[in-house]
Amino acid sequence: MKDILEAILAGDTDPASWASLAVPEHYRGVTVHKDEAEMFEGRPSRDKDPRESLHLDDVATPEVGPGEALVAVMASAINYNTVWSAIFEPVSTFAFLERYGRLSPLSKRHDLPYHVLGSDLSGVVLRTGPGVNAWKPGDQVVAHCLSVELESPAGHNDTMLDPEQRIWGFETNFGGLAELALVKSNQLMPKPAHLTWEEAASPGLVSSTAYRQLVSRNGAGMKQGDIVLIWGASGGLGSYATQYALGGGATPVCVVSSDDKAGIVRSMGAELIIDRSAEDYRFWKDEHTQDPKEWMRLGKRIRELTGGDDVDIVFEHPGRETFGASVFVARKGGTIVTCASTTGYLHQYDNRYLWMNLKRIIGSHFANYREAWEANRLMTRAKIHPTLSKAYRLEDTGQAAYDVHRNLHQGKVGVLCLAPEEGLGVRDAELRARHETAINRFRDV
DSSP: OHHHHHHHHHTOOOHHHHHHSOOOSEEEEEEEEGGGTTTTTTSOGGGOOHHHHOEEEEEEOOOOOTTEEEEEEEEEEEOHHHHHHHHTOSSOHHHHHHHHHTTOTTGGGGOOSEEEOOSOEEEEEEEEOTTOOSOOTTOEEEEOOEEOOOOSGGGSSOGGGOTTOEETTTTSSSOSSBSEEEEEGGGEEEOOTTSOHHHHHSSHHHHHHHIIIIISTTTTOOOTTOEEEETTTTBTTHHHHHHHHHHTTOEEEEEESSHHHHHHHHHHTOOEEEETTTTTOOOBSSSSOBOHHHHHHHHHHHHHHHTSOOEEEEEEOSOTTTHHHHHHHEEEEEEEEEOOOTTOSOOOOOTHHHHTTTOEEEEOOSOOHHHHHHHHHHHHTTSSOOOEEEEEEGGGHHHHHHHHHTTOOSBEEEEESSOSSTTOOOOOHHHHHHTHHHHHTTTTO
């Protein structure tokens, strides 16, 4: 890997030079092991510790197939799907690999007794397979995490509806928390030139997810003037939703859990903020019973902030803990758009407030290629900024995943893979200088 890293640090972009570099037979990757899939049996989810299940292994470099690219990974990031893989919830990660392995001889490569995780990357293309024309060795790239076969007509209008749609690095192998990664070439997008490797790696999954969920017509279709309630507004997903709302002429009502997190969304330009910890919202009386009075209290607080208006859109991702309140506080005819479910995926709500008030619940999952490309274009033009708060070494990925699992982080948590230190990879210093404050806001908290 030494020659590859030296070429990257030297800024070499000559395809012939890159083609002459040897690709190593093995590389380091963060894995979970199939024979440990039952290791947390009987433990509550909160007590399952990714530091126990995540390993840094030498793994064999996969063959590059048709329509694929092998990328030298400079940096990656932690998403909640890495936590799910690490704690083997809601199902073992190897169930995904086994299913994918039955699809074709090429996909059989993914069905291994170990799973290299990670759904984000920034890096440099090393090799491309047959049929790849848009990308060449030496290109600096980021990758979105949509892996799709496109052999069914169902996916050609919206690739997220393809029956063989998967999230790379979660439902496929050879993910981005590694020195090398295998992707489909249509996952690749240009790396924003004003960002460091770790900053460029951090938005991929969450920014695209927020774009589809909030902006796209496949999601809530946000428009100017909308009022948007954003749960976890300073977190990895919510921080992008907050930026999209502000940039799109909407008014975000940002729900956070501390004064520090309130400061983050305030620095983005948000003015309507609810600190749910300080105001002590308790939407559940006990494990089985919700408290509608707390929904009403939240609705009243929202109207105090907005001058009497209910919210047009609720940006939902916590799931079980907040979903009943989300359905209640949306205005008549409003929209609750949901993805994830980090507090539990068995949602409960009072359907009277949905059906009698003509509200809609929209399910949203990642983004199609066009939506991911549009989100990256906004990042490239510095209209949306990364929300990276901290970057760990590859060796410390277990701790990074633990921090996300226990909500000890702000924004996104990055991981340095081949990058020897933070701060490398900026090629457009002028554009960066104009937006330095916005880029660094999460580092200042």
